[in-house]
Amino acid sequence: MLTYLCHITVQNERPTRTTLEVLTHLRRLAYRDHARLAACVLHPEAASVVEALKAYGVEQVYLIRHPLFKQHLNAPVIAALEAVFKQAKPALMAFASTEAVKDVLGALATRVGAVAVPDVSAFDFGSTFTATRPVMAARALADVTVADQPVLVSVRAGAYQAQPAETSVEPELVEIPLEIDAAALRATLREVITGATGQLDLSEASIVVAAGRGVRDEAGKQLVEALARELGAAVGASRAAIESGLFPASLQIGQTGKVVSPILYIAVGISGAIQHVAGMAGSQIIVAINKDPNAPIFNLATYGIVGDLYQILPILIEEIRVLKT
Ligand SMILES: Cc1cc2nc3c(=O)[nH]c(=O)nc-3n(C[C@H](O)[C@H](O)[C@H](O)COP(=O)(O)OP(=O)(O)OC[C@H]3O[C@@H](n4cnc5c(N)ncnc54)[C@H](O)[C@@H]3O)c2cc1C
Incomplete structure (x- = not known):
């Protein structure tokens, strides 16, 4: 059975709106293609995230709980995504297109031998993967076709509307243990300086x-x-x-x-x-x-x-x- 895997971006211990948009589209494709809909959550407090995913029809949640994932740091995130990917073996993995995802998509594709298609406004996955990518400051749209698998795709905000499934699902939880030696990381996060504290994202x-x-x-x-x-x-x-x-x-x-x-x-x-x-x-x-x-x-x-x-x-x-x- 094919697996379609959605990376869940978490904010305030909830999946972000843009993540739920991508997940909704992936669910439609999974139902149509009789594929398993799975999600990947990297966060120390995953309970409320998993709760929210039930309403979106997610059948399997791959979890890596580690305090490091409270903030985004490229090296451990890439290592964690690689571990999830190797276990879930998805034909297609979708991400909401964020600055953090831009940082890791290419590296992950190299590690797992996948094709990365960033920043699309629409995608489909039938016999081949197809996508539409706004290019040249969104002046033109490029049609992308990928004959190979697996595919990593990141999706622009607003490409789809977030919509819960008709019936909620109790997902199977797959905890993946990951040893991260925080002391050995070549980059560490010392401080987050936000330009606009207290403002909506x-x-x-x-x-x-x-x-x-x-x-x-x-x-x-x-x-x-x-x-x-x-x-x-x-x-x-x-x-x-x-x-x-x-x-x-x-x-x-x-x-x-x-x-x-x-x-x-x-x-x-x-x-x-x-x-x-x-x-x-x-x-x-x-x-x-x-x-x-x-x-x-x-x-x-x-x-x-x-x-x-x-x-x-x-x-x-x-x-x-x-x-x-
Ligand atoms: C490589 C490159 C990248 C760029 N990236 C970005 C980007 O990411 N984002 C971005 O925004 N720009 C970007 N720009 C700049 C962009 O080209 C424009 O210069 C910029 O968007 C203009 O901003 P503006 O509309 O606020 O100003 P203006 O073009 O000067 O327009 C101001 C408007 O305000 C109106 N106005 C003035 N006073 C009033 C008033 N009292 N009441 C009502 N209306 C009033 C005027 O009629 C006018 O239409 C980029 C440019 C380049 C070359």
């Missing part, structure tokens, strides 16, 4: 309010943050807004920043340059607020508001407050 947020160069001062920044607070949204920014010094680099969305695909994306004072669009085009609903009616962002927007953000945002924030009471 951009890549995981269902709503994103993103600021562009049109947000020109502290007052504008406060309006953007107030709107985000009212909506329970994460704040993002264009590169121009980051270069202005108002927003930390960790919030950049785009070709050289993060790729987001929320349900709602509100672009505030953003022109819609192709490099920015590469990071947010997968959003389900796009609202653009811009004083220039010819701004390219309006070609992409579901709803557009032409006007000065300094006048529009206070009205919007007030309306949302009223609606919430």
Whole structure:
């Protein structure tokens, strides 16, 4: 029997939204192909993660519990994934495309003799593996076909919708013992410095309010943050807004920043340059607020508001407050 294996990214002791999106698609393929749906969890506290996976129809969970996996560190993660892979022997292993996964995918492929296909927006696995990859800042789509097996694929956020299975499953737990000599690691994690403590994770947020160069001062920044607070949204920014010094680099969305695909994306004072669009085009609903009616962002927007953000945002924030009471 074929095994389709999904790597589970964990945040706050839960599988991330993007992981569940990938898992949902993998489940569909597994049902169709009569393959076993398995998951791989590297985390010291796996109980709540396993609980969440039951609803997604996972039949087998490969677990490596180690305190080191509270944070991402390439060498032990690659060693652990290799151990899981060699035991599970999947024909296909899928990952949510994250910075951490980008770091390990190639190395893992080399270790296990698999083909790595990173950062796809769609994939299928019939007699051959096929995928669609946005390339050149998402200006073009490449069709990828892989004749060989096994395949490792990483999937962009928002490519699929997360949906629990019709019936939940009690998965078989396969604990894999792994000796990691922490003292022998050539790289260690000494400190995690987060640019935006207490903020929602951009890549995981269902709503994103993103600021562009049109947000020109502290007052504008406060309006953007107030709107985000009212909506329970994460704040993002264009590169121009980051270069202005108002927003930390960790919030950049785009070709050289993060790729987001929320349900709602509100672009505030953003022109819609192709490099920015590469990071947010997968959003389900796009609202653009811009004083220039010819701004390219309006070609992409579901709803557009032409006007000065300094006048529009206070009205919007007030309306949302009223609606919430
Ligand atoms: C190799 C490369 C990689 C890049 N990577 C990225 C990336 O990852 N992410 C990214 O964002 N950019 C990236 N860029 C930069 C990109 O090309 C654009 O320069 C940038 O996205 C522009 O940001 P912006 O839309 O905020 O600014 P602008 O293009 O200057 O647009 C500002 C907009 O705000 C509007 N505006 C001004 N004042 C107001 C107001 N009061 N009310 C309402 N609207 C107002 C204007 O009409 C305008 O449309 C990259 C560029 C290169 C060359």
